[in-house]
Amino acid sequence: MSISKKLDLMDLKILKELSANGRLNNNQLAEKVGLSPSPCWQRVKRLENEGYIEGYVALLNSEKLGISELVIIEVTLERHDDDILARFERAMEALPEVLEVYLTTGEYDFQLKVAVKGTKGYEAFLREKLYKIPGIRHSRSSFILRCFKKSHSVQPNTEILNS
Template sequence: MDHQAQLDEIDRRILRELRLDGRLSNTKLAEKVGLSTTPCWNRVRALEEHGVIEGYTALLSQKALGFPDTVIIEVTLDRHDDEIFEKFGQALADLPEVMEAYLLTGEYDYLIKVAVAGTAGYEEFLRRKLYRLPGLRHSRSTFVLRCLKRSHSVEP
């Protein structure tokens, strides 16, 4: 199903409001988008059923949880077969410090966004976790100085 072609302006307004505040009550959401509550609820339900809204979540503070720093790591594997991609990808996904991980085209196989506590936390992550994953050949890391934009979805 081509969701983009089927979204009208009211759907897009609903999505923009929920993107800003996923905890909006149906009554408040309906008021903000200019609908009565039942049609608003029906539209949200349809957006969920069609997979346009994948879920709802709480955004947690890395700093408050003791991981104030972010490191971007590029990883190359030692070989490129389905088994190593599967093992490495699963092991990577199981690490709690890994916030995002992408399989790439190009020079590196993966791009990983990791939460750490300073250089000591980063060293510990490398030595005790990343370097122990199956198939890792090379990595290159960059500390994030400041986040300029953070979004968990595109704007509808």
């Protein structure tokens, strides 16, 4: 990875456009941000190499795939030693239903975002997978009823330049 350069307004424009539509080809992106294609491509490559752009994904519709429920599960571990934490993290990585895992402060150690096929899928996930992971002391779940806002990336803005 190369040494990171300070972001300028053009970099932020590129990041904003790509976060809205990662399928833009270089010519389309260059036109949207007001650059010629070659400098635009060089900037995108630099932003990728410096880690500002972590990757590109396709967002799948979970309901069309039959995965109708999202659940937030808060988990408390029995202990917080390195071995328990490492085993829990490996277990989470291996479960395809687990979309996101956050180590948190407060009453619970982790928050999980889990996608399941209805309440039967949720019960099966708990009994057959989550509760078989050693080191879990307690969990609490909340079903997501409706999503009011969904962002898959932070949105760059000019305030970044001033900090």
